[in-house]
Amino acid sequence: MDRLSSHSATKDVVQKHGFKFSKSLGQNFLIDDNVIDSILQGARLSKGDQIIEVGPGIGTLTREMGKVADKVVAIEIDRKLIPILRETLDDLDNVEVINKDILKVDVQELVEEKLKGGPVKLIANLPYYITTPIVMKFLEEDIPVTDIVVMVQKEVADRMNAVPGTKDYGTLSIAVQYYCDTEIVAKAPRHMFIPQPNVDSTVIGLHVRPEIKYPVDSEEIFFKTVKAGFSQRRKTLLNSLSTLGFLSKEEIREVLLEANIDEKRRGETLSIQEFATLSNKVNAKVPSK
Numbered sequence: 222m223d224r225l226s227s228h229s230a231t232k233d234v235v236q237k238h239g240f241k242f243s244k245s246l247g248q249n250f251l252i253d254d255n256v257i258d259s260i261l262q263g264a265r266l267s268k269g270d271q272i273i274e275v276g277p278g279i280g281t282l283t284r285e286m287g288k289v290a291d292k293v294v295a296i297e298i299d300r301k302l303i304p305i306l307r308e309t310l311d312d313l314d315n316v317e318v319i320n321k322d323i324l325k326v327d328v329q330e331l332v333e334e335k336l337k338g339g340p341v342k343l344i345a346n347l348p349y350y351i352t353t354p355i356v357m358k359f360l361e362e363d364i365p366v367t368d369i370v371v372m373v374q375k376e377v378a379d380r381m382n383a384v385p386g387t388k389d390y391g392t393l394s395i396a397v398q399y400y401c402d403t404e405i406v407a408k409a410p411r412h413m414f415i416p417q418p419n420v421d422s423t424v425i426g427l428h429v430r431p432e433i434k435y436p437v438d439s440e441e442i443f444f445k446t447v448k449a450g451f452s453q454r455r456k457t458l459l460n461s462l463s464t465l466g467f468l469s470k471e472e473i474r475e476v477l478l479e480a481n482i483d484e485k486r487r488g489e490t491l492s493i494q495e496f497a498t499l500s501n502k503v504n505a506k507v508p509s510k
């Protein structure tokens with residue numbers, strides 16, 4: 222079987238099986254060869270790779286990954302797609318489909334059992350309604366993932382990739398860039414999917430750094446400081462940091478001074494390094510339990 226990524230090939234498969242798209246499961250299937258190629262290039266897909274795919278749909282991207290990678294494990298929630306995938310992936314014995322909800326999968330266990338203990342890459346055209354929970358699951362749980370190359374809603378990619386001082390820069394930018402170098406891999410306007418969604422998409426590459434770039438004394442306090450810093454976007458840090466709840470105004474003044482950050486600045490202007498330095502000063506003032 223050849224590629225499935227043309228409009229007619231996808232339509233044939235869908236019609237043959239009488240498949241009905243589910244909007245609530247974010248089912249918009251990709252029908253563009255160039256974007257598929259960009260995803261594979263963005264992921265630097267090569268022979269020895271172990272891949273996890275979330276939401277294979279009818280197997281369009283899965284097939285192309287299966288032709289190159291060592292092993293692909295594809296997790297699909299919709300059981301109506303399973304017989305279709307059995308057929309479209311029939312000739313690839315290095316591809317395994319699991320009928321589960323990704324948010325309920327113990328990915329560490331899966332990597333141990335089916336993917337040689339890693340390292341793994343997450344490559345997917347993600348269902349939009351759970352993009353951020355999926356990406357954060359892979360970054361925050363102890364999963365040996367090196368690269369995440371995913372299709373997400375354009376606005377989400379812009380936020381993940383944003384730099385300080387821009388309107389898109391916020392807690393998601395920092396949550397992702399704390400762990401990864403980010404890269405916009407490709408644009409995928411809405412006409413490249415069936416059915417056509419009412420948003421445009423972007424493929425973003427998140428390359429997990431092997432070394433810690435921003436050493437923090439407490440990740441919990443780091444993320445709390447970031448959240449507080451963005452809690453009231455129009456207010457100065459002197460005001461917004463009060464939402465931490467355990468520092469007096471005078472103590473906030475002190476930590477900002479110690480971190481060499483002007484108290485009149487707003488959170489959205491701080492680099493991740495500045496947030497890291499600030500959070501270490503905040504951490505030193507956390508009341509002992």
Ligand code: SAM
Nearest residue numbers: 249250251276277278297298299322323346348
């Ligand atoms: N990979 C296919 C493509 O590129 O054409 C389909 C991508 S479509 C945007 C998202 C896929 O994720 C659908 O197949 C949908 O059924 C599946 N999905 C939705 N929620 C899921 C979940 N919680 N766990 C696993 N798969 C899910």
